[in-house]
Amino acid sequence: MLKLLRSLVKPKQLATTEAVAALPPPPVAVSAEGSDDFSVTENLLGANGLPVLNWDAAQQWVDGVEGEAAQARAWSECERAWLEHLRVALGPEYRLRELDTALLLSTLEKNVAEATLAFVDKTLQRVVRILDGVAHVPEWGHDILIVFDDDDAYYKYVAHYYPEAGEFAGSGGMYINAGCGHFVTVKADLRAIEPVIAHELTHACLSHLPIPAWLNEGIAVNTERRLCPPPPPSSAGTTPQQMHARHQKFWGPGEIQQFWSGKSFLRTDEGNELSYDLARIIVSQFGAAWDRFRSFVLSANAEDGGASAAAEHLGVHLGDVVSALLEQGPSAQWAPNPAAWIGAPERGAFSAG
Template sequence: MLKLLKSLIQPADKAPQKESIRVATDFEPVALVLHPDTEMPLPVWEAMTAAIGEDWSRERRDAFCTAAAGQWLLALCSTLPEGYRIHESDDFLLLSALEDRPAHVLLRFCQSARRRIVANLGDAAVARGDGKHVVLVFDDDQTYYDYIAHYYPEGGEYAMSAGMFVHAGYGHFALYEGDMERMQPVIAHELTHCLLSHLRIPAWLNEGMAVNTEHGLFPYLADPRNSLYSPNEVKAKHAAFWNPDTIQEFWSGKSFLRPDDGNMLSYDLAKRITATAARDEASFLAFLRQADIADAGLSAEGCLGYPMEHLVLVMLGEGDWRPAPERWSEGVERGQFRVRRSAGYSARDSFNAT
């Protein structure tokens, strides 16, 4: 495995840092502004953050945003069944109905995963300054889907998912409770999206980074024995599906939304070509910082030192694989479903579903 992502597979530090975890019952006062027409409390973040001064230090801004998030979680907690609480660590706020021990285990994993991902990404990862990361773990899948329904058009259908990073307002993770073996990979995947959310990277790179990180932390997920298809079957599916037209869907991000095998093949191709590109760590990180969703990274291919289509050529052989943004009449996706939200939100926002 490539050097950049390889270190994620290494065992955690022999002497892990002692995490400070507590049950949070109060936060610094911040005026909570909520949308009036939602089933669960959804803040008007633009109104709340208007109080942030231009001359505020990063520390003061971070403390304010954390307090604002805490006030929101207290309001959300009051609308959920008895048993939900807020646990707080150095970099995370967790709202869940978990008992103390599993809540502590989950937060320690969040802290460890964040350290390891940031160590690999370096300054390509978003810096702390807009509050602690928020993780919502709902007690059951119905409550989870009731919550994420706020981010879909009224009456619209939504994809089944184990969890998502809601890239809107105060970006946060949402998932429903399960065993640690299920929840931790979801968080690793979504945390990667979160730490890259400030970059205008295309879908293939966004998802390629998230899947490689997830598989780096949990290698068993990449074991072919756990796949629906054998390696030869996957190879045959790639060969049958990709052509000069469908590869443009891949570069634009639209193929990640397909209802057929194109969805699975898009994630697999993204994982493979991201791993290939990352073999040269310095070149790849330069590419990661400059790649733009508008052209799938084409304008930044000089950072790689070779034409972008060579990434796909390794996997699919000779063909017309070069990104052609002028052919993307349906626009682009950033590796996140783009939906118009209800509850008074007029802008198109994005989130990632796993």
């Protein structure tokens, strides 16, 4: 599927506009049996000239719909209605397409759009297979991908969610987890969104579990790399030995408590990168024995950083694992210590660009 998508998408190739009939106007309201209609137009917010639905208001309306199946349908209709309004705002060349749980808003030619939708759908299926006995596909909502034609529209939209970010560095796309989670990218960077999709679909399939952030992110990074292998490191890149030295220099007793609590993933310095890498390494080692790892994941809880589940199902103490990786002597200071944490532990699935 990756090869098919890459063969269809050539950034410098001019795409011919698909001839389509005039589309009906977007819905002004969404209906659900037994409930008052939800006004879409009255709940649209401005995102630098582009419409964003008030998802808090939508959620409040959906909560009043009777029955889980009806609520799921109502939420899905809110998603579609918002995307139809966004389609109109972006211009007449944009089209909204659907395949199973995937929705795509773009100007991509039909064959490229279909391949993109198939990639999202197939990736979800592969995540479920890889995370055998652990993954659970959410019953609500779609996997939404918005492909903007150019950088201006993309950054104008993204700036709504990150108003204090100022100038954005080059981005291959991101997942925006705000009310209604969705992927965004630019047409020229379509291939770069693939690992982001794999990573975030993994998080979605783990969202039913109270696991700690390091486990959540470690599983997501390993699954992402398995489905979308990164390019081989260049000669100028960081070697594994250099990365190991960075870990040894950075992690101390205080920093490791941030790791176990998930707070280190929110750092804005190198601790952010090193947190994801340390989580990747630990999960890669634990996941080699899948049956035991599955039992561990299903039992792990963020409240103790997964310590009791690791001892019970893996027969290891997390502090000993980390101290060995860092080539430090065994000590209780490396183990999760919730009493030393500041605030509630994080569960992961952090938005990133």
